[in-house]
Amino acid sequence: MPLLKGGVEVADGWRALADAEPVPAQGDVVVPLARFLAEREALLARGGKLGVRCRNTDAVEVLAPDLHRIDLIALEFPRFGDGRAFTQARVLRQRLGFQGELRATGEVLADQLLHMGRCGFDAFAAALPDLVAEWRKAGASYRAYYQPATADQAPLIAALRGGRRTPLANP
Amino acid sequence: MYQYDQHDRAFLADRVALFRDQVARRLTGVLSEEQFRPLRLQNGLYLQLHAYMLRVAVPYGTLNGRQLRALAAIARRYDRGYGHFTTRQNIQFNWIRLADAPDIMADLAAADLHAIQTSGDCIRNVTADQWAGAARDEIEDPRIWCEIIRQWSTVHPEFSFLPRKFKIAVTGAARDRAAVRFHDIGLRLLRNADGEVGFEVLVGGGLGRTPVIGKVIRPFLPKAELLAYLEAIMRVYNRHGRRDNPYKARIKILVNDLGSDEMRRQVEAEWEGLRGGDLRLDPDLVAEIAGRFAGPALTPDPAPVRAVEDLPLIDPAFRRWLDANTVAHRVPGHRIVNLPLKPIGAPPGDASAAQMEALADLAETYGHDDVRVTHEQNLVLPHVREGDLPALWRALDGLGLAVPNLGLVSDIIACPGLDYCTLANARSIPVAQAISTRFADLARQQDIGELRIKISGCINACAHHHVGHIGILGVEKAGAEFYQVTLGGEPGEGASIGELVGPAIPAARIVAAVETIIAGYLAFRRPGERFLDTVRRVGVAPFRERLDAAA
Amino acid sequence: MAKTRTGSINVVTANRLADGQAVFLAAAGGWVADIGRAAVATEAASAERLLAIAAASVARQEVVDPYLVALAAGEVRPLALRERIRAHGPTVAAIAADATRYPE
């Protein structure tokens, strides 16, 4: 699956672990939220970076105490039209101040990239033929927005009133 | 009214360009129908029974003459010469070609109009009291707040893929003409004990399959916190609203499942994290938006103008119209002029291009260039000098828009129904036409008095049949059209949901059934008692007996 | 109202992509607005054949959402009211009232 990060396609250096799969001593791994909660101490203590994969029904707030030690959170868009992960992303970024990689997975479609980026996603695992071009196009859709979001801290409405362009931050 | 600035215009231009690209990709097959459908819906374009239908937003129901002419031009150039005003203060065109849609959007944008978020599972066009800025019982103009909500909700990155569509209504008056109790969120401007103006916030009202009256979750919200509080509600809904069944996906189901106390707790917890932040509305910003709604400078004129005093003697028809269709304005010497789009026997809410153009002229000449669309599918000229009324009346009469039937039995709300809508079970418009024709006699209508009939072609309830004094719902039985009839609904401050009067009635008997019900009312009513009050006093049982006897 | 009332005599309908117009698959091939010129299938196999032709047309971006419309025996008249309205236009006695009363 192509991965877009920082506006370019990159190789995915993370290993996604299934529920019962043994945790390797080294390397960067992503575990499901339930497993993180069950094996929290051990996972945080090991070498290598740690990522957590949440379903869009999970209460991401449970990660609050450990966010500074988590490097990646993967959120899921199970189908076009199911927008729960947009709110999860904003809660993580805005309310809980998560600074690590926020990755969009699942049904990641071109016409939603703009919204995802504005809500704070900075990595996208998407089966799109030309992810880089789609991302550029999405970011150029509008000269300005009407509301502050996470990636563009535009002052409310005044973003437009002042005529300032509030471009989508390039991840 | 609100004047678009260069930034609003730039945003619309960008949106038109995006949509033009999407349509081109669809027509050349780059996008499949499945991929394209949600994109066209976000731009108000449906595929209906006979063609594409375009739903254009009329934000908070306010138009000027130039915009009305632009709509007329679209009706002429791209459609069949008419438009249909809806119960959400929008206008629909029924015969649109997909290939023309980008040009239509560009024409709309040139008049500061658009079709953004008139469909899809997002925050829809925000509706308001049609008499905003003119009503005597108004505390503050609700449109200022509607516009602020419009801006905040337009292409909102977090709330564009909600469990289901989301409707917000705002009223600033003591009397609720915006049906705020039947919206996903209803906002009522009110003054608290300290004299401060803020909002009462209602959540979870709605019609459709499960009609519910909204619950107050915050009795008083400071104005500056409006958007933060709305964002908190939307967040709770976006995360927890049901997505497994579209009929259970509206926020009213979530409020019902959680209970309004738990809903309030969750919203307020979310609000804690948002209040005082980016979304706080600073008074300068509000003042700037309010400034763009500055109404006309009307000079109070306490002495009634001679012409108005004299005319009733000359023409009783003018007097009837004056009494039925106009209402006192907050500035003495002026009237709010209502224009029911309900000529006897015509489809409710339809207006021809010629009518729209003529009305644009009249609005500019007599109405300070301000036209309103109502959720009752009528139009309004909110600011007319009393001295201009005779001339205006004559002109309206020539357009067929001076029938003095506001709020009477022929002022029917009807959805497009099976004649246009792919979701319909039965026809609505022909039933409205038949009832209107049966009760054509205005003296008879006036004798019956206030009576609001609402006809929906299916349970989606676009015509708000649950809150009709007489509600009519089309159903299908073995391929034939039948209608369920409810009595006693009311959308305003004494909100109630109508009660079923009996088994569904076949199409051939529906007009006779309405006559039977009205005859019952005339027999039961006490002097001066409205239809709704009689139904509330005697209940539906006596009406049912009469219907059974007549069947 | 149910799209189709089932029956053994069918025509295929769809909406044309570019203008949304309700159209019918013609006996001579292609799509026509007049249901009277539609290809009539009198048994299941021929209905399937017509649907296959329609599916190919969908793939060429000509029409969307094709389906079968059941007709009454012996006449080109859809069984379902919805389909009769779709084929012949709204039954509304015309906004008409206004359009004729106030000519341009």
Ligand code: SF4
């Ligand atoms: S109520 Fe039903 S039939 Fe009427 S317009 Fe709405 S969806 Fe269509």
